[in-house]
Amino acid sequence: MTVLAEPGRFGSELRRWRTRRRVSQLDLAIRADTTQRHLSFLERGRSRPGRAMVVRLAEALGLSLRERNELLFAGGYAPIYAESGLDAPELGPVREALERILDGHLPYPAVVVRPYGELVAANAAFDVLTEGAAPELLEPPVNVLRLALHPDGMARRVENLTEWGRHITGSLRDRARRSPDPRLDEFIAELDAYVPDVEPSADHLGFAVPLRLRAGEGELRLITTLTSFATAVDVTLSELRLEAFLPADEKTAAFLTRRADPGPV
Numbered sequence: 001m002t003v004l005a006e007p008g009r010f011g012s013e014l015r016r017w018r019t020r021r022r023v024s025q026l027d028l029a030i031r032a033d034t035t036q037r038h039l040s041f042l043e044r045g046r047s048r049p050g051r052a053m054v055v056r057l058a059e060a061l062g063l064s065l066r067e068r069n070e071l072l073f074a075g076g077y078a079p080i081y082a083e084s085g086l087d088a089p090e091l092g093p094v095r096e097a098l099e100r101i102l103d104g105h106l107p108y109p110a111v112v113v114r115p116y117g118e119l120v121a122a123n124a125a126f127d128v129l130t131e132g133a134a135p136e137l138l139e140p141p142v143n144v145l146r147l148a149l150h151p152d153g154m155a156r157r158v159e160n161l162t163e164w165g166r167h168i169t170g171s172l173r174d175r176a177r178r179s180p181d182p183r184l185d186e187f188i189a190e191l192d193a194y195v196p197d198v199e200p201s202a203d204h205l206g207f208a209v210p211l212r213l214r215a216g217e218g219e220l221r222l223i224t225t226l227t228s229f230a231t232a233v234d235v236t237l238s239e240l241r242l243e244a245f246l247p248a249d250e251k252t253a254a255f256l257t258r259r260a261d262p263g264p265v
Contacts (some may be wrong), residue, residue: 010075033056051080107124117145172188173183
């Protein structure tokens with residue numbers, strides 16, 4: 001299906017994304033199996049791309065499914081990637097699979113989130129992270145990144161708040177550089193305000209560090225893994241992330257195991 005598009009819009013959008021990705025016309029042309037001359041004509045509005053060419057260029061630029069739909073629209077084509085609601089029947093098997101994954105990760109915490117940290121689902125061990133948090137931070141829709149760094153959330157229990165906080169905001173900045181969004185910039189600024197501004201010491205090894213969280217019996221040390229649905233063809237599903245917390249030492253593993261199954265009283 002073809003839709004009306006503003007003249008020259010596709011060319012400016014293509015050039016914007018190419019510049020944002022720091023890819024030359026020649027490199028992009030090679031990746032998309034076209035010529036630099038044709039790519040130049042597209043960016044200058046002298047040629048109109050076919051739908052297949054728009055898709056190839058979007059893939060070559062590493063755009064998300066949402067961004068691919070937007071580039072298609074700029075080129076005068078209807079979006080080709082569906083955006084289903086999470087409660088849609090067609091995503092039923094996915095929801096069931098996610099619930100099994102979350103339960104299977106017990107006794108360790110795990111969550112499923114939308115972009116920018118909006119909580120979709122969590123397993124029963126999630127409460128080890130939310131313990132003591134202000135009730136308003138736990139009202140839907142919960143944002144797990146705000147919960148992690150807000151002074152009334154997890155922050156009061158995070159021993160390495162500066163390192164952990166910079167790890168979170170640094171990841172968001174990487175995303176903002178690749179896919180600019182004013183809403184994301186505002187969110188990063190909010191989170192930055194919660195994180196202490198401390199200069200790295202001489203032995204600083206980077207911000208990709210375990211979370212050190214105070215709990216009932218001392219300090220928990222947790223590392224995280226992120227899983228995305230790389231082969232998804234639905235916008236909603238492609239934007240979900242599964243974040244699973246794993247114990248970084250035996251003490252943490254033992255504590256979480258006992259907490260889940262305290263045994264006979």
